[in-house]
Amino acid sequence: MTGRIEKIFANAKAAGRGTLGVFVTAGDPNAATTPALLDALVGAGVDLIELGMPFSDPMADGPAIQAASLRALKGGMTLAGTLQIAADFRKRHPDTPLILMGYYNPIYIYGNDRFIADAVTAGVDGLIIVDLPPEEDTELCLPAKKAGLKFIRLVTPTSDETRLPAILEEASGFVYYVSVLGITGTKSAAGDSISAAYQQIRSQTDLPIVAGFGIRTSAQAAEAATLTDGAVVGSAVVDIIATNLSDTPQNGINNDIVQKVATFVCELTNAICK
Amino acid sequence: MSTASLNTYHNQPDESGRFGIHGGRFVAETLMPLILNVESAYKSACADKDFAAELAYYQKHYIGRPSPLYFADRLTSYFGGAKLYLKRDELNHTGAHKINNVIGQALLAKRMGKTKIIAETGAGQHGVATATACALFDMKCEVFMGAEDVERQRPNVERMRLLGAKIHPVTAGTGTLKDAMNEALRYWVTNAETHFYIIGTVAGPHPYPQMVRDFQSVIGTEAREQIIKAEGRLPDKIVACIGGGSNAMGLFYPFLDDKDVEIYGVEAAGKGIPSGLHAASLTGGQPGILHGNRTYLLQNDDGQITDAHSISAGLDYPGIGPEHSWLHDTGRVNYVSATDDEALVAFQLCARQEGIIPALEPSHALAYVSTMIGDMSADQIVILNMCGRGDKDLGAVLPMLDKLGRL
Ligand SMILES: Cc1ncc(COP(=O)(O)O)c(C=O)c1O
Numbered sequence: 001m002t003g004r005i006e007k008i009f010a011n012a013k014a015a016g017r018g019t020l021g022v023f024v025t026a027g028d029p030n031a032a033t034t035p036a037l038l039d040a041l042v043g044a045g046v047d048l049i050e051l052g053m054p055f056s057d058p059m060a061d062g063p064a065i066q067a068a069s070l071r072a073l074k075g076g077m078t079l080a081g082t083l084q085i086a087a088d089f090r091k092r093h094p095d096t097p098l099i100l101m102g103y104y105n106p107i108y109i110y111g112n113d114r115f116i117a118d119a120v121t122a123g124v125d126g127l128i129i130v131d132l133p134p135e136e137d138t139e140l141c142l143p144a145k146k147a148g149l150k151f152i153r154l155v156t157p158t159s160d161e162t163r164l165p166a167i168l169e170e171a172s173g174f175v176y177y178v179s180v181l182g183i184t185g186t187k188s189a190a191g192d193s194i195s196a197a198y199q200q201i202r203s204q205t206d207l208p209i210v211a212g213f214g215i216r217t218s219a220q221a222a223e224a225a226t227l228t229d230g231a232v233v234g235s236a237v238v239d240i241i242a243t244n245l246s247d248t249p250q251n252g253i254n255n256d257i258v259q260k261v262a263t264f265v266c267e268l269t270n271a272i273c274k
Numbered sequence: 275m276s277t278a279s280l281n282t283y284h285n286q287p288d289e290s291g292r293f294g295i296h297g298g299r300f301v302a303e304t305l306m307p308l309i310l311n312v313e314s315a316y317k318s319a320c321a322d323k324d325f326a327a328e329l330a331y332y333q334k335h336y337i338g339r340p341s342p343l344y345f346a347d348r349l350t351s352y353f354g355g356a357k358l359y360l361k362r363d364e365l366n367h368t369g370a371h372k373i374n375n376v377i378g379q380a381l382l383a384k385r386m387g388k389t390k391i392i393a394e395t396g397a398g399q400h401g402v403a404t405a406t407a408c409a410l411f412d413m414k415c416e417v418f419m420g421a422e423d424v425e426r427q428r429p430n431v432e433r434m435r436l437l438g439a440k441i442h443p444v445t446a447g448t449g450t451l452k453d454a455m456n457e458a459l460r461y462w463v464t465n466a467e468t469h470f471y472i473i474g475t476v477a478g479p480h481p482y483p484q485m486v487r488d489f490q491s492v493i494g495t496e497a498r499e500q501i502i503k504a505e506g507r508l509p510d511k512i513v514a515c516i517g518g519g520s521n522a523m524g525l526f527y528p529f530l531d532d533k534d535v536e537i538y539g540v541e542a543a544g545k546g547i548p549s550g551l552h553a554a555s556l557t558g559g560q561p562g563i564l565h566g567n568r569t570y571l572l573q574n575d576d577g578q579i580t581d582a583h584s585i586s587a588g589l590d591y592p593g594i595g596p597e598h599s600w601l602h603d604t605g606r607v608n609y610v611s612a613t614d615d616e617a618l619v620a621f622q623l624c625a626r627q628e629g630i631i632p633a634l635e636p637s638h639a640l641a642y643v644s645t646m647i648g649d650m651s652a653d654q655i656v657i658l659n660m661c662g663r664g665d666k667d668l669g670a671v672l673p674m675l676d677k678l679g680r681l
Contacts, residue, residue, distance in 0.1 A: 056578040057452070057564060059459050060302040066446060078576040104300060105563045109577030131300045131563065135290065156304040158466050163307050178304065182464035 004097040004125050005150055005173045008047045009208040009229060018225025020045070020272050021210060022265060023101065023234030025052035025068040026085050027077025029241055029248045029257060036253045038089050040262040042096050045269035049089075050128065050232065053082045053102030060130045062185035064235040067242060079106045083118050090123030099152065099173075101128040104140070112140050116147045126150030126173040134166045141170055150174075155201055155209075157181045157193070164204050174208040175201055177228065179215070185235030188214045195227045218271035225272045233268060237261055283530035283606055286597060291480020291567075294603055296596035299479040301566045304463045309566075312470075313481040315386045320488075325381065332377045333492060336410070337366050339374075341493075343500035343657070348627040356510065356650035358643065360630070360660040361497045361525065370633065370662035371493060371521040372403040376472055378489035380407040383470035390414045390469045394458040396423055396451035396517065397588030397635065398430025399662055400474030405439035407472075415439040418458040421449035423587045430666050448581045451517075451591045455565050475518025476595030479566030483595050490524025497657055498528050505655055511646075513538040514659035515639040516609070517553075517588045519595035521661035530606060539598060540642040542584035543611035553582035555594045556602050556609040569596040585614035585670070586634035588662070612641035620644060621664065621671060622680060633662030634671065 002010075012019045022041050026034055041049055054072035058065060086098055100119065107115045107129070119127070127149055132140055134153075141151045150173025158181065159167055168175070179194050180187050194211050201209050211224040212232030224231035240260050248254040286293040299309060319325040333339040342365065346358045363371040376393075383391060391413050395401030401417040408415035417434055421443040424431055434441055442461075447453035455478075462471045476483045476490070494512075501509050512529055514522035516539045529535045544552035552558060555570045562571040564579055572580045572592035582592040601607040612620075620640035624632045632640065639658050647656055664671070675681045 056580075057447070057456055059456055059565075060304070060463060062460070063446075073578055080576075103563075105571075105573070105579070106577035108563055108568075109560075109573065109575070130302050131566070133299060133301060133303055133306045135299050135306070154303045156302075158304050158307045160307065167303065181304065181466060183460045186464070 003150070004095060005048065008097055009174065012047060012230070017273055018228065019047035019210065019230030020221065020225065020269055021048045021050055021212070021230060021232040022046045022237055023050040023052060023232060024237060025054055025065065025072050026082040027054060027072030027075050028068040028238070029071055029245055029254055030075045031077060031081060032252050033248070033254045033257060034085055035088060036258045037261055039092065040258050041265055042093050044262050044265035046265060047230065048097040048099065050099045050101045050234070051082065051086060053079055053100055053106060055103040055106055058103060060183055062183040062235065064185040064238045064242060068238045079110045083122050086119070086124050087122035097125040098123070099126040099128060100124055102130070104129050104131050107140065112143065116144050116149065119149060120147050124149065126152050128152045128154070128176060130154070134170060137170055145170065145172060152176055154178050155197070157197070161200065164201065168205045171205065171207060174210055174229070175205060176232065177201060177209055177211045178213045179211045179224070180213050184213050186214070188216060188220060191223050191227060194224055198228045218267045221268045222271040222274065231272065237264065240264055283601070286600060287480060287484055291484070293483070293597045293600035295561065296568050296599040297480055297483055298568050299566060300563045300568065301479045302463060304466055305479070308466050309479050311386070315382060316481050316485050319382055319385060325385065328381055329378055333374070337373050337377060339366070339492060340496040341365050343497055343504065345504070346628055349624070352627055353644060353647045355648040356652065356654035356656050358647060359501065359509070359655065359657045361493060361657055363493055363521065363659060363661045364630070364632065364663035368399070368403045368406050369665065370399040370403070371490060371524060372400040372474060373406065374492055374524065375474065375486050375489040375520060376400070376403040376407045379472040379485070380411055380413070383413070383472070384411055386470065388470035392416050392418070392458050392462055392469050392471045393474060394418045394451065394454040395474060396420070396454065396590055397586065397633070398423065398427040398434070398666060399588060401439065402430050402433050402437070404472050405434040405437035408439065409437045416442060416461070418442045418444055418454040418461065420451060420454045421445045423450055423454070426670050427587055427666055428669060450582070450587070452579065452582070459565065475520040476523045476597060477518045477565055477567060477569070477593060483567065483597055486520050487523040487527055487597060490520050491527045493521065493524035493659065494526060494528035497525060501655065501657060508532050508535050509655040509657045510650070511536045511538060512657045513540060513639050513643055514661065515540045515589065515635045516594060516598065517591050517635060518593070519598045521659050523595060523597055525659045526607060537607040538642060539607050539609045540639045541609060541611040542586060542589035542638055543613040544583040544585070546613055547611060551583040552611070553584040553589050553591060554611045555592060556598065557611050559592070561599065564593050567596045569593050569599045570602070585617060586638065588633070588635045589638065610642055612638040616641035618671065618674060622675060630660065631664040632660060633664045634667045636661050
């Protein structure tokens with residue numbers, strides 16, 4: 001059986017284009033808006049969705065995603081709530097890959113086995129756990145893979161040739177190239193450095209390789225998706241949420257945010273499909 | 275011999291940086307190559323006699339080691355129980371134990387060819403020590419400090435500036451030590467290729483907990499020799515306060531295999547454990563993953579880290595070094611706590627009885643000592659780690675004592 005992740009990369013390749021992934025945090029700006037936002041992302045043509053599991057201390061994230069996490073937690077979002085959003089999403093959208101992205105502690109407290117089982121049942125395709133490097137694979141990566149989840153690795157500008165084999169050994173689904181040295185949402189990557197990194201990683205794996213961190217505009221997304229197999233946009237979308245919070249109803253959908261995000265993401269997909 | 279080595283507490287961490295289930299390397303991939311680098315550089319430094327000699331030189335001539343082990347005669351009579359000795363690490367250059375570790379790591383950074391240093395600080399003692407070492411070794415120094423701590427530890431902020439360090443006040447979260455450490459890690463991720471991160475306590479990813487413990491163990495090694503010289507035997511109890519746990523690990527480590535020595539780590543109970551407003555991660559937390567290691571943490575049912583509370587900025591941390599978590603699990607060390615109010619009483623008592631103004635951090639240890647030493651017999655011995663002096667705390671303490679009518 002070919003998985004959803006393999007399919008979207010194969011389809012995009014057949015169409016001669018790269019993929020677009022978008023990151024949003026579960027529960028940001030509130031629990032009611034997230035499902036509507038996810039629907040809007042699918043409607044705007046994104047290939048895959050990274051759903052952030054909010055954490056109080058996101059070590060690798062810049063101010064935008066830190067604030068998104070805190071908004072979500074303040075609104076009462078939990079890991080159980082995030083898994084529920086994922087399960088409901090899967091019922092509405094059978095084909096769009098959904099990846100959970102976050103930090104290890106909430107999962108560890110939820111219980112690794114229970115988390116893996118619930119993520120599989122929810123129809124989650126893969127995990128990106130920022131603070132679980134290959135050195136800590138036995139706890140979550142290996143059992144998650146055994147249960148059928150992809151474990152997506154981050155490759156960074158500090159991952160040199162000697163480090164890459166360790167990172168790629170258990171990598172699955174695709175490889176996420178962090179195109180800037182640093183945290184999310186601060187600076188933008190230069191095209192030639194992405195290209196060089198792509199070649200280096202490509203020489204060691206057949207998995208699709210996407211670039212993320214620091215991709216903010218449709219021009220950058222289009223460039224990154226040409227130089228690699230896809231682009232991921234996070235902070236730029238989260239920034240739209242952050243600047244349009246004012247009319248968020250207590251328990252309802254902030255339609256203004258949904259619409260503005262949809263418009264922005266349409267620009268991204270148009271740029272990539274051109 | 276073989277049973278003895280099976281029963282030693284000196285065999286941690288393992289190759290992967292574990293102390294039992296605690297410790298490890300839970301960091302973003304960006305940091306992994308750096309941490310592996312630090313680990314191999316530290317291993318090679320440990321095998322190098324010149325490194326040891328250089329460290330010994332600075333310990334003696336710059337820090338002022340060995341620090342005295344002082345018999346606190348008046349406090350001993352006041353409590354009317356066992357003899358109390360103070361390990362005087364507050365007499366170190368810069369006024370706390372933090373410099374023991376900083377000189378070690380700065381020498382390592384120098385050996386690795388790094389000239390830019392990052393540090394996090396709570397009370398500001400680690401920041402001051404790092405700024406000091408950077409001045410000494412001509413390195414660029416950037417210190418991350420919670421905005422709230424910048425306010426309550428003003429004198430240390432001024433000292434760091436004077437020493438040439440750049441301060442980054444951190445407003446994220448509660449603006450205390452945990453947030454300063456997050457921000458320092460983020461900055462390190464962003465400047466990974468050029469900077470060395472000097473972590474101030476026995477926490478963080480492997481090899482930091484081990485390395486900081488090793489550099490601080492000079493405290494316990496000296497104290498063990500000094501008490502044998504003074505009393506002809508080992509102490510009955512040794513006591514230290516715990517923020518991240520570096521002064522405590524430093525005192526405890528050389529005594530861990532002396533099974534007749536009872537060991538006490540004193541966490542900050544803030545406004546009392548039942549109030550929820552405390553910093554006692556062992557007493558009130560459960561194992562989780564933060565700042566690169568698994569350890570006991572203050573957190574909610576969803577694995578979100580909760581805020582610590584303590585009158586003492588240096589103890590205001592929701593975690594604890596992983597080796598303490600292991601020593602807690604094995605039962606080798608007893609972890610207890612003292613409240614803000616109890617620490618204030620001890621602070622004043624020490625000043626009036628011994629003419630030593632202690633930092634608020636070791637005042638917690640003294641507060642605990644005051645609850646048990648009176649019940650011990652006159653031929654017993656207690657050693658307390660006087661790990662810092664209290665000048666930095668006057669701004670916070672004096673108004674409180676004044677309000678209580680205790681001045
Ligand atoms: C004097 C003093 N004692 C103790 C601490 C707490 O740190 P640790 O538990 O690592 O010794 C600090 C931290 O700033 C300090 O300044």
